[in-house]
Structures are given as structure tokens and as C-alpha cells.
Amino acid sequence: MTENDEDPSLSRPQRRLLKRIYNGRTTPIVADGRPFLTYKDAAKYPLALLVAERDAAYTEMKAFAKDESQ
Known part of the structure; x- marks a missing residue:
């Protein structure tokens, strides 16, 4: 079993933030x-x-959107 199999989706807060940005x-x-x-x-x-890579990519998207809005 790989890490992807253990946690196959983004969390609800992650999905909501991505939809918003x-x-x-x-x-x-x-x-x-x-x-x-x-x-x-x-x-x-x-x-x-x-x-781990998924969380890093999500964090990078979040930071990019935050920097862009300032």
C-alpha cells in the first residue's frame, strides 16, 4: 500500500480554500x-x-495566492 492509497483525497478545508482561490x-x-x-x-x-509532497504543493499554492493578494 502506498501513501496515496492511505489518504486518497484532499481534506475538506484544502478543497474549500482551493475553490475560493x-x-x-x-x-x-x-x-x-x-x-x-x-x-x-x-x-x-x-x-x-x-x-508529504501533496501538502507542500497545497502550501505553495496557498502562499502564492496570499502573496498575490497583497
């Missing part, structure tokens, strides 16, 4: 050097990663 977005958020413009794309990417 990607709602109506016109400029992409970059995480791991990859641009994400829609919630659907942003939510799929972390699910393909191991749990």
Missing part, C-alpha cells in the same frame, strides 16, 4: 513550476503526489 482566476498560480488556472487542474495535481 481559483474562483474567477485570470492569472495562473504556480506550484512546483507548473501553472494552474482552474480549481479542477489544481485539485488533480496534488492527488497524483505522495502525501
